Amino acid sequence: MNNAPLQTLLLVDGSSYLYRAFHAMPDLRAVPGDPTSPPTGAIRGMINMLQSLRKDVPAAFAVCVFDAKGPTFRDELYPQYKAHRSPMPDDLRSQIEPIHEVVRLMGWKVLDVPGVEADDVIGTLAATAAAQGMQVIVSSGDKDLAQLVTERITIIDTMNGRKRDVEGVTTEFGVPPHLMRDYQALVGDTVDNVPGVPKVGPKTAAKWLNEFGSLDAIVANAANIKGAVGENLRNTLEWLPTGRKLVTIKTDCDLSNWLPDLPAMQSIAVGAMQTGALAIFYEKYGFKGLARALGAAATEATGSENVAGYAKRSADGSDPISVRALSKERDLFDDPEPSTTAAAPRVSSVTYDTILTWDAFDAWLAKLQAAELVALDTETTSLDEMRAHIVGISFSVTPGEAAYIPLAHSYPDAPPQLPLAEVLAKLRPWLEDASHPKLGQHVKYDRHVFANHGIEVQGYAHDTMLQSYVLEVTKPHGLASLAERHLGRTGISFEDLCGKGANQICFDQVDVAKAAEYSCEDSDMTLDVHHTLWPMLERDDKLRFIYELEIKSSEALYRVERNGVLIDAPILAAQSHDLGTRILQLEKEAHELAGQPFNLSSPKQIGEIFFTKLGLPVVKKTPTGAPSTDDEVLQKLAEDYPLPAKILEHRGLSKLKGTYTDKLAQLALPSTGRVHTHYAQAVAVTGRLSSNDPNLQNIPVRTPEGRRVREAFVAPPGSVIASADYSQIELRIMAHISGDAALLLAFHDGMDVHRATAAEIFNVERAQVSSEQRRYAKVINFGLIYGMSAYGLAKALGIDNTAAKNYIERYFDRYPGVKLYMENTRALAKAQGYVETVFGRRLYLPEINSPNGPRRSGAERAAINAPMQGTAADLIKLSMVKVQQVIDAQKLATKMIMQVHDELVFEVPEAEIDWVRHEVPKLMAGVAHLKVPLLAEVGVGPNWDKAH
Structure with missing residues (x-):
């Protein structure tokens, strides 16, 4: 749509937008953390969505249409219309007027016409514009608007990228747009409480309309339609004309009081942003980042008020006709105050050099060697850090000044470039000198890229991605988001240069001049962002400690990723064969139980077998009203019926085979025979690491088949695998944080804490605790850490709610310190909007004061558990850093090859096994001194399964 003609009318279903914004965004407030200040989430979401839409769908005319207060003609026609709506x-109601105000200030015409719905106003404007030969784009998720679609009117759903043109509507619903009102009359609309023909669903409606051609023709042939559904149709004949009127969108509303110039439409031409008034609005509602970005955009426009084309720089790409999902717009929450610490001055213009001669290179190398800090960025051939090679390198030493060295651009007519090998040889002394501080954005990736060329970069002092992660964990940490949020700067995106999807080109095919601007901009903005974020960290001792831990963890993780883990491909092949045989056997057994063949991967066919043929009870339904066959339902049904159990086993084994036994060997690097996972460091709000390509943290361990996968993680000849794991780490952290005397005593005395808990809540001697009582206590111990309710505990133990409630009461009677901790933590989280780990990592809870009950409850549970999870994450990172430092200091050959939850995995030469057995547990236990002793245990074996 970026090439759409200027004579385009863009219509926004404002009522749909504001509900989506309200439910998708967290409980933002004008004064962050103050639940008494005005809510702003829907306002902020609305601004985000309209800014993105304006960028992605250029149009000369635009209207945002809202439902007006009061009844409409449909309520008079059918008093029960929308009667079930909450x-x-x-x-949300309190944000309506501010939303209308800000939409107008952004240059949009706002309409809310009494007596009709927003859909009717949209229909009227769309039909009027289309009749004049204009293109009309309607942005809405409402399927009812599909009846408006023509060759000139298209609907786009900005939340999921769906496009409803004539072909799209026909494919989605089975009928063309001009039959959609007949289709809706037959099916009905449960959301608006409009009855249809009982038992007539989308398939039957589409079948009838394709057979007879229209609703009128169906009515004329009602006597010939057989069966119960035909009887239902005949019983509904009197209602259908009314039903069709209710679902029909008007295209002839009288809008003369609001748009007197129709059909000329000049009154809905896109207007200029009223930047002065917008700045005041943004400040009023606490949108400081938007206010700064607005000021920067206005400056670039040389003072002009017409900044309607202001576009955001985003870290993610988007389809030309779609708008990024709101969940990706959450980088625009209330921004932290700008740093009051002196920072490098901002510049209004930039100087970017392209280095094509040795003289220019030597001049810049002298700058690098003299600089106190250098921002460094690589442009490469791949996002896979183990396979990527350098195309170019950029540097920045002063805000507004940067240089790019193109080294491997290979398109026709590319300018002569300095030789890659010689440039790297000249840069190597500086790159490998730790006394020259360096800065980057996601430096672990750049470390790998240089290592692919034989260079081990030293001296990475800062990483802006990690600075953001520590300061503002709930926001995106991509450079584009950081630059816009903190600097009000936007720039070139990767997709602008290389395109998307199948047509995306490699960076070595990008024009050197464009590549230079892009790469220099990245280095320049990285330096600029650092000057903003670092002072915030520097003045807070606890956050600075966490940041320094993340920097050191990045270095250790680079080593872990680089080492990789050796994979035994023949073992995996044998496991895949065994799994395939068992999967086929399960299919045969399932078919026998069902009495017929069916696709075990088809929810629809499973539903037909379960609920139509076998009459199994419906446990729950999908959002569309169909009986659900998800894993939770299967697990419930498997308690009483054999077929669901077979399907569950089939699903588990199929996933295991497809995700691991078939894929792991393919993911191994051919040159090493090793799998090199990527550890995402700035993802989980608790500080935990995320493993992907492949995900080594999700290998199932509760089934024999899952555990067998770990047998394929092996050591080379002369070495073994060692696994070092913290014991009951989160329970120990709970004891430390809560200070509960009974829990502290249990750990100090080396008791079995689950047996000790069972003895307390069942009021028996520890020696008399049964295995079943210990199992109950274990579920309670871990469940309460995660904020489990009595209902959740009852479900987990298979007991009634009253018994579960009694167990919890007894637990808190015996461990009053735990109860007090939970109560105090909830209150603290509500007051300040975050909780902290033992070491000071902040874990933000945007929903802790939400008016939405389930969201607020979820945030309260997270507030209790996050300090445990977050402290455990901090401890394993401290251990990883410490162990690697000692390995390096003692020049040992032992390699750290994985970090999985609370476990470190090593590849150990046989001569160093004793060192690992004795020293690694001491190192892990000694990284912090809590009120209870930390305990780490080491296992050794020929593979990961035997070692764990």
Whole structure:
């Protein structure tokens, strides 16, 4: 749509937008953390969505249409219309007027016409514009608007990228747009409480309309339609004309009081952003980042008020006709105050050099050697850090000044470039000198890229991605988001240069001049962002400690990723064969139980077998009203029926085979025979690491088949695998944080804490605790850490709610310190909006004061558990850093090859096994001194399974 003609009308279903914004965004407030200040989430979401839409769908005319207050003609036609709709939440209602105001200030025409719905106004404007030969784009997720679609009117759903043109509507619903009102009359609309023909669903409606051609023709042939559904149709004949009127969108509303110039439409031409008034609005509602970005955009426009084309720089790409999902827009939450610490001055213009001669290179190398800090960025051939090679390198030493060295651009007519090998040889002394501080954005990736060329970069002092992760964990940490959020700067995106999807080109095919601007901009913005974020960290001792831990962890993780883990491909092949045989056997057994063949991967066919043929009870339904066959339902049904159990086993084994036994060997690097996972460091809000390509943290361990996968993680001849694991780490952290005397005593005395808990809540001697009582206590111990309710505990133990409630009460009677900790933590989280780990990592809880009950409850549970999870994450990172430092200091050959949850995995030469057995547990236990002793245990074996 970026090439759309200027004579385009863009219509936004504002009522749909504001509900989506309200439910998708967290409980933002004008004063962050103050639940008494005005809610702003829907306002902020609305601004995000409209900014993105304006960028992605250029149009000369634009209107944002909202439902007006009061009844409409449909309520007079059918008093029960929308009778089941819940009233608008108060926190959304209070944001309606500010939303209307800001939409107008952004240059949009706003309409809310009494007596009709927003859909009717949209229909009227769309039909009027289309009749004049204009293209019309309607942005809405409402399927009812599909009836408006023509060759000139297209609907786009900005939340999922769906496009409903004539072909799209026909494919989605089975009928063309001009039959959609007949289709809706037959099917009905449960959301708006419009009855249809009982038992007539989408398939039957589409079948009838394709057979007879229209609703009128169906009515004329009603006597010939057989069966119960035909009887239902005949019983509904009197209602259908009314039903069709209710679902039909008007295209002839009288809008003369609001748009007197129709059909000329000049009054809905896109207007200029009213930057002065917008700045005041943004400040009023606490949108400081938007206010700064607005000021920067206005400056670039040389003072002009017309900055309607202001576009955001984003870390992610988007389809030309779609708008990024709101969940990806959450980088625009209330921004932290700008740093009050002196920072490098901002510049209004930039100087970017392209280095094509040795003289220019030597001049810049002298700058690098003299600089106190250098921002460094690589442009490469791949996002896979183990396979990527350098195309170019950029540097920045002063805000607004940067240089790019193109080294491997290979398109026709590319300018002569300095030789890659010679440039790297001249840069190597500086790159490998730790006394020259360096800065990057996601430096672990750049370390790998240089290592692919034989260079081990030293001296990475800062990483802006990690600075953001420590300061503002709930926001995106991509450079584009950081630059816009903190600097009000936007720039070139990767997709602008290389395109998307199948047509995306490699960076070595990008024009050197464009590549230079892009790469220099990245280095320049990285330096600029650092000057903003670092002072915030520097003045907070606890956050600075966490940041320094993340920097050191990045270095250790680079080593772990680089080492990789050796994979035994023949073992995996044998496991795949065994799994395939068992999967086929399960299919045969399932077919026998069902009495017929069916696709075990098809929820639809499973549903037909379960609920139509076998009459199994419906446990729950999908959002569309169909009986659900998800894993939770299967697990419930498997308690009483054999077929669901077979399907569950089939699903588990199929996933294991497809994800691991078939794939792991393919993911191994051919040159090493090793799998080199990527550890995402700035993802989980608790500080835990995320493993991907492949995900080594999700290998199932509760089934024999899952555990067998670990047999394929092996050591080379002369070495073994060692696994070092913290014991009951989160329970120990709970004892430390809560200070509960009974828990502290249990750990100090080396008791079995689950047996000790069972003895307390069942009021028996520890020696008399049964295995079943210990199992109950274990579920309670871990469940309460995660904020489990009585209902959740009852479900987990298979007991009634009253018994579960009694167990919890007894637990808190015996461990009052735990109860007090939970109560105090909830209160603290509500007051300040975050909780902290033992070491000071902040774990933000945007929903802790949400008016939405389930969201607020979820945040309260997270507030209790996050300090445990987060402290455990901090401890394993401290251990990883410490162990690697000692390995390096003692020049040992032992390699750290994986970090999985609370476990470190090593590849150990046989001569160093004793050192690992004795020293690694001491190192892990000694990284912190809590109120209870930390305990780490080491296992050794020929493979990961035997070692764990």
